[in-house]
Amino acid sequence: MPTEQQTPQVDDSLRVVALEVADDLAELARVRAWADRLLQDLPEEQRVEALLVVDELASNALRHGSPPRQVRLLRKRNWLSVEVDDTCVDPACPRPPSAEGGHGLKLVAGMSVSWGQWQRPTGKTVWAELDLTGVASG
Template sequence: MSDGAGTLASTPGFAEWSFPAEAGAVRTARTLVRDTLHDWGLDAVTDVTVLLVSELVTNALRYASGPIGVRMYSHAGPSLFVEVSDPLPDPPRERAAGEDDEGGRGLQLVALASRRWGTRQGTAGKTVWFELPLPG
């Protein structure tokens, strides 16, 4: 893609990308996730996956200044796993957004729409992950 996304790996059931912390990263991530899930025959989970990746990449852009990583994998199992990483070590905080707040709902969406989710510290930042059940 022309806006700086780097494909780190892409095989059936596994894909990984790195994006510069720039405004186009969210759009590029959505497109790559949508196209990859279509290629894998996982259209049934595309909309929710794209929504949640969009929220997490937006959060990474808002708070981190380094590269953003997105990884997806599903190896003929009952779940799709998605991870979004950034170099900021601080874990995200789920907060209760008020009626008129324009932000603060990203992690609530992840928690409500996924089977489970969490965060983990890495050597160079953190990863927020979620799991979605696959149909069938």
């Protein structure tokens, strides 16, 4: 069963919340609802953009990655990082757009300040950072 983990705050400025994601595309609705609940304090436009980033990264991990998978939101004042782990060692890379997809990482790049990935011997973490300047931090 998928589980949610919340890391104790190391200091008052950083909050990390993690969600284990089962190997099922139906999990995307649960991931979106989880992130939406955690980002309720954001203005509508920023929340929608952040949720789209969460959805695209989680969707890519479910479609192209390997389990186990985890989604993390790292938040501090004026900044949000979305991180998604999977155990596929193949790098995430934009594909040419088609009717079947290929738009996700381009959307992520357009909505984030930066995005990238960390490769590990056992998989990868794909991440995106969003600027929340002018928004009260949660």
